[in-house]
Amino acid sequence: MNKNYFEIKRAGINTTFQDQGRGNLYHIGIPFSGAMDNRNFQISNKLVGNEVNFPTIEFAYQGPLLKYFGESINFAITGDVKFIIRKKNDAIEGKCYQSFALENGDELDIISTNKSVYGYLAVSGEFDVNYQWSSCSVNTKANIGANNGKKIEDGQKIYILNINKNLSDKKLNYINTKIENIRVIQGTNFDYFSDEGKKIFFEKEFVISKLSDRMGMRLEGSKIENIVDTNIKSEGLLKGVIQVPADGNPIIMLSDHGTIGGYPKIGVVISADYDKLVQLTPGSKIKFKKVELADAETLFKLYDLETQNLISQI
Amino acid sequence: MIKNISNLGDAALYCDFGSEVNKEINSKVIRYFKSIQKENIDGINNLTPSYNKLIISFDLRKKNFQTIKKLIENLNITNDDALESNKIKIPVCCDENFSLDIKRLEEKLQITRDKIYEKFFGKEFFCYMTGFIAGMPFLGDLENELRAKRLETPRVKVPKGSVGLTEQFANVYTFESPGGWNIIGNTPQVIFDSTNENNPNLINPGDVVTFEQITKEQYYNYNE
Numbered sequence: 260m261n262k263n264y265f266e267i268k269r270a271g272i273n274t275t276f277q278d279q280g281r282g283n284l285y286h287i288g289i290p291f292s293g294a295m296d297n298r299n300f301q302i303s304n305k306l307v308g309n310e311v312n313f314p315t316i317e318f319a320y321q322g323p324l325l326k327y328f329g330e331s332i333n334f335a336i337t338g339d340v341k342f343i344i345r346k347k348n349d350a351i352e353g354k355c356y357q358s359f360a361l362e363n364g365d366e367l368d369i370i371s372t373n374k375s376v377y378g379y380l381a382v383s384g385e386f387d388v389n390y391q392w393s394s395c396s397v398n399t400k401a402n403i404g405a406n407n408g409k410k411i412e413d414g415q416k417i418y419i420l421n422i423n424k425n426l427s428d429k430k431l432n433y434i435n436t437k438i439e440n441i442r443v444i445q446g447t448n449f450d451y452f453s454d455e456g457k458k459i460f461f462e463k464e465f466v467i468s469k470l471s472d473r474m475g476m477r478l479e480g481s482k483i484e485n486i487v488d489t490n491i492k493s494e495g496l497l498k499g500v501i502q503v504p505a506d507g508n509p510i511i512m513l514s515d516h517g518t519i520g521g522y523p524k525i526g527v528v529i530s531a532d533y534d535k536l537v538q539l540t541p542g543s544k545i546k547f548k549k550v551e552l553a554d555a556e557t558l559f560k561l562y563d564l565e566t567q568n569l570i571s572q573i
Numbered sequence: 574m575i576k577n578i579s580n581l582g583d584a585a586l587y588c589d590f591g592s593e594v595n596k597e598i599n600s601k602v603i604r605y606f607k608s609i610q611k612e613n614i615d616g617i618n619n620l621t622p623s624y625n626k627l628i629i630s631f632d633l634r635k636k637n638f639q640t641i642k643k644l645i646e647n648l649n650i651t652n653d654d655a656l657e658s659n660k661i662k663i664p665v666c667c668d669e670n671f672s673l674d675i676k677r678l679e680e681k682l683q684i685t686r687d688k689i690y691e692k693f694f695g696k697e698f699f700c701y702m703t704g705f706i707a708g709m710p711f712l713g714d715l716e717n718e719l720r721a722k723r724l725e726t727p728r729v730k731v732p733k734g735s736v737g738l739t740e741q742f743a744n745v746y747t748f749e750s751p752g753g754w755n756i757i758g759n760t761p762q763v764i765f766d767s768t769n770e771n772n773p774n775l776i777n778p779g780d781v782v783t784f785e786q787i788t789k790e791q792y793y794n795y796n797e
Contacts, residue, residue, distance in 0.1 A: 282618035285630070286606065287774050288704035288747075288765075291619075392770055401707040401748065403767050447579060447587050492594055493702075493711070495621025495628035497585055518704040519623055527582030530633050552638060555583035559633050 263329030263384065265417040271369065273319040273473070276386060276405035277379075279312045281394035285495060285518045289403065292396040292515050295377045295473060295537040298566045299337040299435065303381035305573045306335035306358050306429045314388050314395040314405065316380040316417075322369025323380075323411065327361045332419065333426045334361055338378030338538075339435050342369045356431040358383075375435065375538040383426060387418035398515055400474070431573050438535045443547045444555055446501065446524035451487040456507075459483055460525055461549050465509065469541045473515040476536070478545065482507030485523065493521040499528035499536075501547075513537060529555040531562040574601065575627075578645065580638045586629040586645060594624045594713075594741070599701045600656050602627050603779045607657075608650045617641065622778055623702045624711075658779045663745065663760050665694075665736050665784050666792035671759035674724070678738070678755050681721045689757065692716050693784060698743060700780040708747040708765025710776040715741050727753030734759045736784065743784075745776075758786075761795035 277300065280293020294300030294317055301311040316323070322340065335358045336342055342353040345366040353359060353367075355378075361367060372378050388395040388405035395405040402408030411417070449457070465480035489505035496502075500512045502522035511528060512520075514537075528536055529550060539545060550558070574590075581587040588605070591598045606622040609629065616636035621628040631641050667675070667690060675686050682689070698712035715738060723739050728751065731737070735746040737754025744754060747765035764775045776782055787795070 282630075283620070285619040285621040285628075286703065286778070288707040288709055391767060400750075401765075401767065403707070408767075444580070444582050447581055492592070492624050492626075493705070494623040494626040495704075497582060497628065497630060499582055517706065518621060519702065520705070524581070529583050552580055552583055556633070556637055559583060563634060 263332065263419040263422055265325040265327055265419070267323055267411055267413055267415050267417065268326055268366070269324035270411050270413045271318045271321045271323040274323050274411040275317055275397040275399070276314050276388050276395045276411070277317040277397065278314045278395050280396045280514065281392040284392060288518050289401060290398065290514065290516050290518055291498060292398045292404065293394065294379065294396075295514055296338070296379070296534045298534045298569070299377070300379050301566065301570060302356065302431060302433070302573070303335050303337040303379040305570050306337070306356065306431065307333050307381045307383040308423050308425070308427070308429070309381060309383065311570060313381065314386045316386070316411070318369060318378050318380070319372070319376050321371050322378060324366065324368045326364070326366045328363055329419070330363070330422060331426060332361050332422050333358045333383040334367065335359070335381050335429070336369065336378055337435075339373045339375045340369060340378040341371050341373055342367065355435075356433050358429045360426060374540060375437070376540055377538060382419055384419040384422035387420050400515060429573050431569060433569060435538070437538065438532070439544060440546050440548045441532050441536050442529045442550045442555070442558065443501065443526040444529060444550060444552060446526045448491060448523035449525055451485050451523040452503070452525060453484040453486045456483040456485070460509075461547055464544045464546050467539055467541050467543050467545060471541055473513055475513050475516055476511040478509045478511070480508070483509065483525065487523075489523070490521050491523055493519045496520045497527065499530070499533055500524050501526045501528065511536070529558060531555065531558040575605070578642055581628060583638070584631055584633045586638065586641055588627040588629065588645070590625045590627070592625065594701070596699050598625045599699075600779070603656060605650055606778065608648065609645070612648065614644060621704070656779045658781055659777070660781045660783075661776055663762055663782060663784050664787040664791070664795065665758040665760050666787050666789055667758040668789045668792070671735070671756070673735070673756040675757055678721060678757065682718060684718060689719060690786060692719055693743070693757070694786045695783060698782045700776050700778050700782060701742075702778050703774055703776065706747060706750050707767070708774045708776075709744055710764070710782070712743045712782055713741050715743060721755055723753035724755065727751055731756065732759065734761065736760055759792070761792050
């Protein structure tokens with residue numbers, strides 16, 4: 260039993276188990292969590308012949324170094340990631356969107372993401388993880404999900420169950436393109452801001468600050484002036500909501516966000532742009548572009564169709 | 574009743590029940606929240622009740638703003654039934670190791686700690702909402718004499734179980750977290766339990782909570 264496993268020689272910066280996340284818990288104070296970049300998460304699973312919502316290992320910037328023990332297995336990495344497979348007498352430069360085999364004793368060194376934040380590792384089997392509210396997604400703040408709700412750590416072992424014996428090679432021709440323009444629907448407190456503030460929001464560039472993580476993305480740039488009240492009565496938040504606190508710098512709520520907040524909401528990132536947004540690295544420039552609800556709905560349909568299309572090509 | 578429904582982004586309804594914070598408006602929000610929860614509407618993937626708003630999130634693959642809005646507008650939600658609520662007692666120890674901001678509060682409020690405790694313990698509080706961090710209850714209303722602003726510089730770590738006051742509300746930190754509330758004590762009672770998936774929160778919106786002062790000995794023997 261449990262003879263197939265990874266030994267974690269280096270955990271990486273923020274390496275966690277993630278799947279599609281968990282819904283219907285906002286009222287309790289628990290956010291969705293789940294893979295930050297849903298498209299890349301799903302594709303990684305399909306490349307190893309899994310259901311698209313199987314648990315994966317998500318990493319940010321520097322990924323893990325894993326040594327594999329057990330029977331042959333396939334893995335795939337998605338995103339824009341530099342990695343090496345070290346075999347006994349050989350080292351192979353890895354490629355994203357392609358499955359590779361691992362044999363007993365091989366090492367997988369996920370060196371780093373290239374000008375992007377998140378990458379996904381899926382294997383042709385099931386990570387032996389525990390679920391809470393039907394999801395393994397780790398929320399390190401509330402310690403919910405697999406691995407006791409904690410990041411993966413140096414030295415630990417990750418077991419793999421039910422390895423798929425049919426290891427066919429799979430590949431997808433796809434480049435994970437980046438965008439700078441993030442499309443936004445006006446928020447419920449848009450009129451809390453001065454005309455100049457509104458103009459700044461939609462016309463000026465912002466820079467993504469280092470103080471960004473799975474909970475939120477902080478932006479710096481020209482200050483957005485509030486002319487009504489820098490606080491609102493606390494109310495629900497969603498991923499993609501852009502709040503502007505008293506200092507005038509916007510904060511975008513991401514997948515592990517606090518469920519309620521008391522800063523005015525200037526806008527909400529449209530669903531179609533969320534996967535691309537989370538991949539923007541600190542120091543990158545970002546510009547908001549205003550769209551209407553009907554357009555946002557169409558754009559999401561197109562984006563989702565494109566994702567389904569990519570998955571069906573594998 | 575809902576005063577206005579607008580969209581928050583492309584995948585949520587923003588239901589506005591008014592601008593004040595009081596039990597009457599909040600009870601309406603909670604009633605809607607509970608009724609919609611019972612309806613189990615396909616495509617709705619989250620409900621966030623707060624003081625005077627209810628946010629309804631949906632899966633954009635299955636539903637859109639207009640369809641959910643219509644569904645919500647056509648719901649028949651009665652305002653007559655009394656809100657179901659549990660009465661919960663929370664033990665709190667105010668030993669000096671726990672009452673981190675009691676001195677600060679004495680100065681801010683210009684009353685003695687005995688007076689603060691007298692006005693706090695044994696009084697009934699109403700749970701307006703839970704959240705921010707998992708299971709954290711927002712309880713009101715504090716008497717006017719106990720209303721103080723948040724700390725100017727929030728703590729990086731507020732200990733788990735801390736009981737805090739700010740403005741008209743009291744709350745309990747369900748686990749260690751950054752925070753700026755004025756801490757007057759600590760409870761040994763588990764308020765949030767993620768292993769209890771059906772009922773992780775001890776305190777839910779609409780519940781009535783009273784705090785009871787306990788000694789240090791009672792505190793340390795509480796979970797024995």
